[in-house]
Amino acid sequence: MWVLNNVASLSGDPNQRLTSWFLRALISRAANVCPTATMHHFDGSSAIDRRRQMTVTELAGYVDLIPWHTFGFCASNSAIFKAIRGCSKVHVLDFSVTHCVQWPTLIDALAKRPEGPPSLRITVPSVRPPVPPFLNVSCEEVGQRLSNFARFRDVEFEFNIIGGYFESLLTSLVDPHQLSSLFRDDEVIVVNCQNWLRSMPDDDEEQSAGSSLRDDFLHTIMGLNPAIVVVVDEDADLNVSSLTTRITNCFNYLWIPFDALETFLPKDSAQRIEYESDVGHKIENVISHEGCQRMERLESGAKLCQRMKNVGFSGVMFCEETVKEVKSLLDEHASGWGMKRDEEMLVLTWKGHNSVFATAWVPGGLGEN
Incomplete structure (x- = not known):
């Protein structure tokens, strides 16, 4: 770690900045x-409050900084818009870490629907995973802004919040009576x-024990x-009990945002340092x-697809209109961003490397494969 400290810098090139966060x-x-063996005098002078x-x-x-989130928003909203065509009443159960930023675009698209907009209800949990980004307004205010x-x-719009601490909320969400x-x-x-x-929670040890929330x-x-x-999620396999494997997979994946931010x-840049600090929050959670x-218990898109099939879902292929919308979005960003189709997934890529996947599913055998 002392050697890494001599070569890693929060203000260096992308590899140095990434290495600094791994350090x-x-x-x-x-x-x-072993608290008594900790080194305290590493380069931490420009540390950012990662819970800002x-x-x-x-x-x-x-x-909007990079299409890490907006790629998923665009693909999801397009698939949802197609799935609810002709429906007069729609209820979205929204599990997301980005505070409903996704929904104004969908509301705007529904307002322009030829047959007229449906009535729309959105239900969100009152608590979310304690990961960035954090917002300085309440769920209630987010709902009021959407309204x-x-x-x-x-x-016509209604916003609902389901409450509880995060751990108890996760347990209650698997209760079919409470959710229905x-x-x-x-x-x-x-x-x-x-x-x-x-x-x-769902790692190797839990799966071998036959338990999976x-x-x-x-x-x-x-x-x-x-x-x-x-x-929609990031296309990396960090859902393993082996620390060595997690470190390797994490390093081989999270160079992408550091490299992408370097391009512009x-x-x-304070904006860049803050964004990188949020990636650093993820690195620390995965490793520490x-x-x-x-x-942070990511599983790859391929593993997620197999999980969905094992549960009984069928994949829905993204239509050409969705692909066109996503490509149009990516045209607004750096040339290194691209998109590919990979079986049931649309995948956001950076310089050809997978970064984020988007998938759509329906119960039983109703999918279009």
Whole structure:
């Protein structure tokens, strides 16, 4: 770690900046294992508070900085729009870490629907995984802002919040009676999972023991008979018990945002340093923590697809219109970003390397494969 400290810099090239955050994560893990052996005098002078809270305006800029989030928003909204065509009442159960930034675009598209917009309900958990980005306004205020926008676009809208601490909420969400009570008989149900499933405990040790809260959650979703389930997440395999494998997979994946930010932001950009600090939060969680403290339990898109099939879902292919919309979005960003189709997935790539996957699913054998 002392050697790494001599070559790693938070203000250096992308590899140095990435290495600096891995050094911090290793030091944090060493502190957890043996506090008296921790090194305190590494280069931490420009450390950022990784739990900083953003304004709504700052959050909008955050998600637009690179297409890490907006890729999933665009693919998901297009698939949802197609799935609810002709429906008069729609209820979206939204599991996301980005505070409903996704939905104004969908509301705007529904307002322009030839047959007129449906009535729209969105239900969100009152608590979310303790991962960036953090917002300085409450769920209630987010809902009020959405309601105001929907009213401006003449879309009948209702916003609901389901409560509870995160750990108890996860358990309650696999209770089919508690979840199904949220819905009304005449509604079409849409389930949106953006960077959410990764926070449900489900690693190698738990799977070998025959327990999986993640699968239980998906079985409950299946029981709601949704019109569509959209799952978007980062395409990396960090859901393993082996620390060595996690470190290797994490390093081979998270160079992407550091490299992408290098293409258009100067080394001393505050916006860049803050974004990288959020990636550093992820690195530290993957490497430093175990058990319930490790929230970052990503599985690859291929593994997620197999999980969905094992539960009983069928994949829905993204239509050409969706592909066109996503490509148009990527044209607004650096030339290194691209997109490819990989079986059931649309995959965001950076210089040919997978970064984020988007998938769409329906219960049973209703998918278009």
